[in-house]
Amino acid sequence: MSTIWYECKVKYKKTDENGGQKVATEPYLVDAVSYTEAESRITEEISAYISEEFKITNIKIANYAEIHPFENADRWFKSKVSLLAYDEESGKERKTSMYLLVQANDVKEAFDNTVSVMKGTMGDYTIPAISESPIMDVFPYFSGEEGELEELEKFNALKASKPEAIAEVEDQMEFAVEEESV
Numbered sequence: 001m002s003t004i005w006y007e008c009k010v011k012y013k014k015t016d017e018n019g020g021q022k023v024a025t026e027p028y029l030v031d032a033v034s035y036t037e038a039e040s041r042i043t044e045e046i047s048a049y050i051s052e053e054f055k056i057t058n059i060k061i062a063n064y065a066e067i068h069p070f071e072n073a074d075r076w077f078k079s080k081v082s083l084l085a086y087d088e089e090s091g092k093e094r095k096t097s098m099y100l101l102v103q104a105n106d107v108k109e110a111f112d113n114t115v116s117v118m119k120g121t122m123g124d125y126t127i128p129a130i131s132e133s134p135i136m137d138v139f140p141y142f143s144g145e146e147g148e149l150e151e152l153e154k155f156n157a158l159k160a161s162k163p164e165a166i167a168e169v170e171d172q173m174e175f176a177v178e179e180e181s182v
Contacts (some may be wrong), residue, residue, distance in 0.1 A: 005029050006030075008028050008038060008042040009056070010054050027059060028045070029101070029139065031141040041141070065098040068100060075103070079099065082096070083125050087124060115127070
């Protein structure tokens with residue numbers, strides 16, 4: 001099953017450097033299977049960080065194909081990657097764009113991290129745009145099983161400095177197909 005990332009905006013009162021209170025609305029990403037689960041998960045995750053009252057103002061599906069944390073980085077950057085393909089039927093070159101969320105300290109490092117993520121790509125690609133994302137934090141889903149505990153620690157510690165290949169999972173669900181009689 002593919003990962004669906006939901007961007008959740010959380011509104012709460014934040015204490016600034018001068019000790020004053022101001023209202024802040026910050027976006028976070030959660031991995032979930034539905035809007036309901038995304039709301040539940042962001043509430044659980046944010047409750048651990050914010051002791052005061054907060055409100056979830058918006059939840060939408062994020063358009064990131066992949067999320068890549070990197071060690072010793074504190075900001076998230078949105079990298080637009082255009083995959084180039086040659087259409088033999090029409091004889092034209094086609095571009096398909098996707099967005100990656102890459103962790104880095106600045107735009108140059110985000111470019112370098114995007115290149116390292118794309119290193120194993122067989123086809124040609126270009127990186128037409130990289131911009132700093134407003135995303136404050138990313139909360140992937142882990143079921144808490146023993147094998148995933150290690151993965152959770154890795155992600156939270158941002159030790160995944162190299163992307164790992166994910167094995168394709170075979171769909172085991174079967175559906176009965178009824179023939180219509182005319």
